[in-house]
Amino acid sequence: MSFCNLMETLVALFLLSLFGLSMAEIPNKIGVNYGMLGNNLPSPARSIELIQSMKFSRVKLYDANPEVLNLLSGTKLQASIMVQNHEISGIGSSQAIADEWVRNNVLLYYPDTIISFILVGNEVLSSTLDQDRELWRDLVPAMRRIRASLRAKGIRTIKVSTPLAMDVVESTFPPSSAKFRSDISESVMEPLLRFLNGTRSHFFVDVYPYFPWSGDPTNIDLDFALLQGNYTYTDPGSRLVYTNLLDQMLDSITFAMSKLGYEKIPLVIAETGWPNGGDLDQSGVNVHNAAIYNRNLIKKLTAKPPSGTPARPGVNIPTFIFSLYDEDQKTGPGSERHWGLLHPNGTSIYEIDLTGKRPISQYKSLPLPTNNEPCKGELWCVVAREANLTELRLAIEYACASGNGTCDALMPGGECQEPVSEYLRASYAFSSFWARFRSQGATCYFNGLAEQTTSNPSRGSCKVPSVTF
Ligand SMILES: *[C@@H]1O[C@H](CO)[C@@H](O)[C@H](O)[C@H]1NC(C)=O
Numbered sequence: 065m066s067f068c069n070l071m072e073t074l075v076a077l078f079l080l081s082l083f084g085l086s087m088a089e090i091p092n093k094i095g096v097n098y099g100m101l102g103n104n105l106p107s108p109a110r111s112i113e114l115i116q117s118m119k120f121s122r123v124k125l126y127d128a129n130p131e132v133l134n135l136l137s138g139t140k141l142q143a144s145i146m147v148q149n150h151e152i153s154g155i156g157s158s159q160a161i162a163d164e165w166v167r168n169n170v171l172l173y174y175p176d177t178i179i180s181f182i183l184v185g186n187e188v189l190s191s192t193l194d195q196d197r198e199l200w201r202d203l204v205p206a207m208r209r210i211r212a213s214l215r216a217k218g219i220r221t222i223k224v225s226t227p228l229a230m231d232v233v234e235s236t237f238p239p240s241s242a243k244f245r246s247d248i249s250e251s252v253m254e255p256l257l258r259f260l261n262g263t264r265s266h267f268f269v270d271v272y273p274y275f276p277w278s279g280d281p282t283n284i285d286l287d288f289a290l291l292q293g294n295y296t297y298t299d300p301g302s303r304l305v306y307t308n309l310l311d312q313m314l315d316s317i318t319f320a321m322s323k324l325g326y327e328k329i330p331l332v333i334a335e336t337g338w339p340n341g342g343d344l345d346q347s348g349v350n351v352h353n354a355a356i357y358n359r360n361l362i363k364k365l366t367a368k369p370p371s372g373t374p375a376r377p378g379v380n381i382p383t384f385i386f387s388l389y390d391e392d393q394k395t396g397p398g399s400e401r402h403w404g405l406l407h408p409n410g411t412s413i414y415e416i417d418l419t420g421k422r423p424i425s426q427y428k429s430l431p432l433p434t435n436n437e438p439c440k441g442e443l444w445c446v447v448a449r450e451a452n453l454t455e456l457r458l459a460i461e462y463a464c465a466s467g468n469g470t471c472d473a474l475m476p477g478g479e480c481q482e483p484v485s486e487y488l489r490a491s492y493a494f495s496s497f498w499a500r501f502r503s504q505g506a507t508c509y510f511n512g513l514a515e516q517t518t519s520n521p522s523r524g525s526c527k528v529p530s531v532t533f
Pocket residue numbers: 258261262325326
């Protein structure tokens with residue numbers, strides 16, 4: 065038990081005797097990501113009430129939203145705020161710009177609003193586009209300048225870091241063999257780790273066991289990804305024994321850091337969670353698995369003493385669950401819009417208990433998992449709802465502009481030429497596009513105009529292409 069934990073326990077016992085509080089009411093160190101990519105979300109004021117009522121102690125933002133930072137003033141919630149990717153290069157090249165950022169986004173609110181981390185950028189090293197590679201170069205200089213601005217104002221309690229995705233390591237399996245990608249190891253990771261170590265900051269990492277599992281569900285045990293079951297894996301290099309995929313992923317970061325000579329930098333889980341829903345062609349995305357994952361996660365995080373990971377047993381890992389809400393304006397496969405703990409109307413999608421104390425038997429029973437097996441059969445990509453015709457026509461144009469015969473059947477003389485309805489034309493274009501380009505990552509989404517279905521939309525001679533699983 066570390067000194068901090070001991071103090072926490074003593075304070076807790078003191079409060080317990082003073083107010084007769086139950087252990088369950090002692091605040092945890094679990095935070096939540098407050099993403100706002102939805103057009104139907106509760107107001108920031110209501111959102112903060114919800115975060116408090118769920119008993120989160122930390123909240124992570126994807127910007128430095130002034131309304132939210134004002135509303136957090138006087139609350140006990142600890143905020144982590146973010147410099148957005150497009151702001152990095154300016155800040156990296158000019159101390160005056162860094163000072164201005166800190167003035168506008170920190171000094172206006174701090175210390176009435178508790179700010180514990182300034183995160184510079186989000187998953188900056190995941191994009192390999194040329195224009196984004198400039199950010200790689202500017203990342204650590206921008207972090208140094210933000211810290212210098214804070215120091216100049218006498219602020220020592222706010223740490224500076226940057227959340228990275230698991231793709232910074234070449235492989236997570238076995239964990240002891242992990243090393244940082246060769247294109248970033250020397251140029252970015254070494255200076256970044258030197259900065260984090262030298263400033264006693266933390267390595268923020270987004271860790272989703274869902275992604276490796278969904279990429280290889282036949283070889284990875286679902287329970288291993290959901291932090292349960294009795295499957296174990298022994299790392300042949302380290303001889304460490306793993307009981308879950310989350311620990312394996314976290315330790316791969318620890319091993320990669322050690323290879324560059326940094327053994328001790330503490331980790332923060334900047335994002336983790338499990339999707340509560342998604343498209344028909346996605347398996348394992350359901351309320352059952354999401355609830356189980358987060359329950360097991362919270363149980364692990366609130367264990368006393370902390371469980372840590374095999375490479376770092378007993379260590380506390382501050383964690384931000386992703387995400388507060390289902391966000392309907394995120395692009396990509398359906399699961400992207402279903403990471404929430406709450407519906408957009410603020411009601412819970414499933415029960416969670418951040419104390420980790422409640423026995424599983426006390427929960428209302430969960431719906432059975434519906435799609436843990438891979439999808440089998442035929443799917444079409446059709447018009448999702450009473451769509452706006454203008455938007456639908458633009459979406460058809462987009463699908464057809466991909467060429468390669470995607471819309472031949474809609475052309476004069478084609479099998480789906482007028483007088484079929486605009487909806488059937490759109491469903492044809494969406495399905496045909498999806499069937500052709502799915503293997504290259506195309507999704508059935510079209511800004512929410514499209515969705516997958518098992519029922520064949522074909523009419524008469526207009527045969528709509530499908531994808532067979
Ligand atoms: C990391 O920081 C510690 C404490 O300041 C220091 O002793 C150590 O030498 C640093 N490690 C590296 C590799 O710079």
